[in-house]
Amino acid sequence: METRLVDLLAEYFPDAEHIEITGFEPIPGGYSRETFRFDAHVRTATGIEEHPLILRKDPPEAISILQTSREVEHGLIEALRLHTNIPISRSLGHEMNRERFGEPAMVIQRMPGNSQTSDLFHDGPDAHQADDVMRHLCEVLVELHTTDVSTIDPHGRLADPRHEGVDASSWDAYIDSTIEYYIRSFPTINYDPSIISVLDLFLTLRREKPRPLPLALVHGDFNPANFLYEGGRVTALIDWENSRIGDPREDLGWMTTMDILSNSNVMAHPVDEGGFLAYYNELTGFEITQDEVDYFTLFGTANIAVPVQAAIKRRVDGESTEFMHLYLAQSAGGTLPNLLRLLNYPGVPQ
Amino acid sequence: MLEGVLISISCDIIPNLVNPKAHASAQMMQSIIQGIRQLLPVYDQYVAEEHNQMMEVLRNVAGAIDGSSGDAADRIRERATTLGAGDEVPIPLDREVVMATHRELGLALQATMIDLDELQRAGDADADAGLEIVRGHMGPRLVRDVQTFLVGDALLGRG
Numbered sequence: 157m158e159t160r161l162v163d164l165l166a167e168y169f170p171d172a173e174h175i176e177i178t179g180f181e182p183i184p185g186g187y188s189r190e191t192f193r194f195d196a197h198v199r200t201a202t203g204i205e206e207h208p209l210i211l212r213k214d215p216p217e218a219i220s221i222l223q224t225s226r227e228v229e230h231g232l233i234e235a236l237r238l239h240t241n242i243p244i245s246r247s248l249g250h251e252m253n254r255e256r257f258g259e260p261a262m263v264i265q266r267m268p269g270n271s272q273t274s275d276l277f278h279d280g281p282d283a284h285q286a287d288d289v290m291r292h293l294c295e296v297l298v299e300l301h302t303t304d305v306s307t308i309d310p311h312g313r314l315a316d317p318r319h320e321g322v323d324a325s326s327w328d329a330y331i332d333s334t335i336e337y338y339i340r341s342f343p344t345i346n347y348d349p350s351i352i353s354v355l356d357l358f359l360t361l362r363r364e365k366p367r368p369l370p371l372a373l374v375h376g377d378f379n380p381a382n383f384l385y386e387g388g389r390v391t392a393l394i395d396w397e398n399s400r401i402g403d404p405r406e407d408l409g410w411m412t413t414m415d416i417l418s419n420s421n422v423m424a425h426p427v428d429e430g431g432f433l434a435y436y437n438e439l440t441g442f443e444i445t446q447d448e449v450d451y452f453t454l455f456g457t458a459n460i461a462v463p464v465q466a467a468i469k470r471r472v473d474g475e476s477t478e479f480m481h482l483y484l485a486q487s488a489g490g491t492l493p494n495l496l497r498l499l500n501y502p503g504v505p506q
Numbered sequence: 507m508l509e510g511v512l513i514s515i516s517c518d519i520i521p522n523l524v525n526p527k528a529h530a531s532a533q534m535m536q537s538i539i540q541g542i543r544q545l546l547p548v549y550d551q552y553v554a555e556e557h558n559q560m561m562e563v564l565r566n567v568a569g570a571i572d573g574s575s576g577d578a579a580d581r582i583r584e585r586a587t588t589l590g591a592g593d594e595v596p597i598p599l600d601r602e603v604v605m606a607t608h609r610e611l612g613l614a615l616q617a618t619m620i621d622l623d624e625l626q627r628a629g630d631a632d633a634d635a636g637l638e639i640v641r642g643h644m645g646p647r648l649v650r651d652v653q654t655f656l657v658g659d660a661l662l663g664r665g
Contacts, residue, residue: 184530349612352619353648356641359623483534486541489652501645502638 158194160256161211164263165196168248174199188221189214189397193266208266209248214259219478221467224397226250226262228313232396233264235308242296243267243392269384269391276385277420288388290425294432296390298439301372301404308373314400324401327368331403335362338458345465347472353496354465357458360499366448371401377460378407379414380422398460405444406459408433409452417490450498457495464488508543512536541655548654550601553608556647557595560611563643564590567618570635571625578621582636589614615640 162175169175180194189212196207214220233247250262275282276289309315315324320337323329338358345351375382376398384392408423411432415422422432429435437443464484471481496504515536523529568586571579589611595604619640625633 182525182527184526346616349609349616350644350648350651352612352616352640352644355616355619356637356644359619363623363626479531480534483538486538486655489655492652493649496641496645496648499641501648502642503646504649 157192157257161194161263164249164251164256165198168263169196169198169200169205171200172198173201183210188224189395210245210264210266211257211261212264213257213261216259218470219467219476219481221481222318222398222463224317226260227252228317229397229399230262232308232314232399236300236303236396239307240299240303242299243390244396245392245394267384267392267394269386271381271384273380273383273385274418274420282385285385285388286421287426287428289385289390290422290432291429291435292385292388292390293383293393293422294426294435295439296393297375297378297407298436300375300393301407302440303373305371305373305401309401314373317398317400322400324371327371327403328365330371330401331365331368332362334402334455334459338462341462341466345462345469347465347469351465353492353499353501354458354461356499357454357461357495361451361455361458364451366405366451369403369405369442369444372404374400374402374404374406376400376402376406376410378411380411380418380420381414403452403455404440404442405448405452406456408436408444408449409454410456410460412449412453413457413491413494416494417487454495454498457491461488508539512539512543515539545655552647552650552654553604554595557604557608557611559643559647560608560615561590561592561594563639564611564614564618566639567622567636570639571622571630571632574625574630574632576625576628578624579630581621582618585614585618615644 158177158180161180162177165175165177166172176197176199178195178197180192183191183193192211192213194209194211196209198205198207212226214226217223227250230247230250233244236242237244237246245267246265248263248265250260251257252260254260270282274280276286277283282289305314312324316322318337320341321333322337323333335358339362342355342358345354375393375396377395382393382395383390384394411422414420424431426432426435429438433444433446433449465488467476467478467481468485468488470476471478472485493504497506515532520529520532523532564582565586568583568590571582592607595607619637622633622636622640626637
């Protein structure tokens with residue numbers, strides 16, 4: 157792999173006389189892509205450059221949870237880097253030819269900062285930074301949600317990146333077609349009758365649509381594990397593979413869900429601004445209510461539940477042997493009490 | 507036996523892993539095994555109880571939409587008089603038979619929920635009450651499943 161990686165890097169550094177890779181090792185986490193950190197030492201006529209990098213590679217298709225394109229992700233990252241102030245890695249390039257790494261891959265800059273965001277919570281060593289980091293994180297999210305979509309996605313590739321018939325031509329069309337995609341997908345995730353609560357979720361979303369907001373570019377997996385920080389600032393927002401055109405409240409709802417699953421507390425900060433939602437509303441003027449966040453907590457849960465539960469079903473049905481999909485069947489249960497609470501199930505603690 | 511596997515993973519495998527991804531995978535394995543240890547002692551009893559309760563739910567939903575008409579309402583009544591009218595299972599149970607009917611009843615509740623949604627979207631208020639009955643059965647049951655099977659308080663292998 158490392159030899160082939162050097163060959164690829166030679167394309168990105170055409171002036172290189174010699175390239176050496178050190179410290180190549182896998183990075184844990186990142187449930188959907190295989191990621192490897194390494195340092196590239198690039199010798200040119202003028203000296204040696206040091207590049208901290210990450211190889212981000214698709215898993216084999218049979219065990220992949222999200223079928224997304226590294227080419228689209230590369231284009232998005234570079235557009236955001238060039239047209240916004242959002243802290244984001246540079247993407248050096250993508251390799252869609254499977255002959256090189258077995259599956260499509262991309263190479264991105266490894267950003268500075270602490271990725272162990274659990275250090276910010278529950279009396280962790282960086283708990284004193286939590287307010288400042290989350291204030292900046294909120295400002296970054298607001299910039300993402302208020303950036304002109306046509307600047308970032310001029311060819312409309314983020315309108316329906318899963319190719320599921322989602323229609324982002326208007327808010328109503330987007331919500332209706334996305335929910336239809338969820339409902340249509342139910343047979344592909346229904347590995348046990350107890351999945352009835354997910355069916356209930358999809359049907360309830362269709363019956364109880366909230367007011368519209370302008371569609372925006374959403375991160376799509378805005379969660380406590382997908383940013384780095386240092387010195388009270390976010391140094392990078394990472395993992396853009398599920399990004400798409402959507403309702404900005406989806407990111408707020410998904411963070412709410414992942415706060416529960418990750419045992420973190422992003423949404424409570426910055427405390428002096430009344431929490432993440434209050435600060436977001438102050439910056440955007442969207443006046444998003446908690447009920448709306450609750451709806452999009454469910455909507456965002458559905459958006460991730462479809463590919464995750466489908467991967468679990470493929471594992472249960474014996475179509476794959478991926479161990480982690482079994483673990484997801486267990487760990488995804490952590491979201492269930494909150495889902496039932498938001499659906500107002502009797503007998504579930506509020 | 508499962509406890510022995512957990513100890514072996516902790517003592518024999520994890521200390522020798524230098525790859526962080528393999529380390530996270532070993533922790534996930536421990537989490538699943540611990541979940542199964544918690545689930546095993548109560549699983550058969552849960553299945554039998556749920557079986558009998560789902561039959562009752564099917565009958566109660568049909569009662570709630572007693573005044574409703576149309577294909578969806580007819581399908582709900584049909585389930586109540588077939589699946590919902592079978593024999594309750596004794597505890598302890600004949601495992602294979604009960605597992606099959608438990609699954610059949612569970613799928614019947616899913617089908618009932620789809621029919622209730624059809625009635626609700628047509629403005630039938632009785633269907634709201636029917637959905638409450640299904641949710642009232644599933645809510646405490648699912649929370650119990652989660653409490654029994656879940657291990658730890660955060661996703662492993664992430665920041």
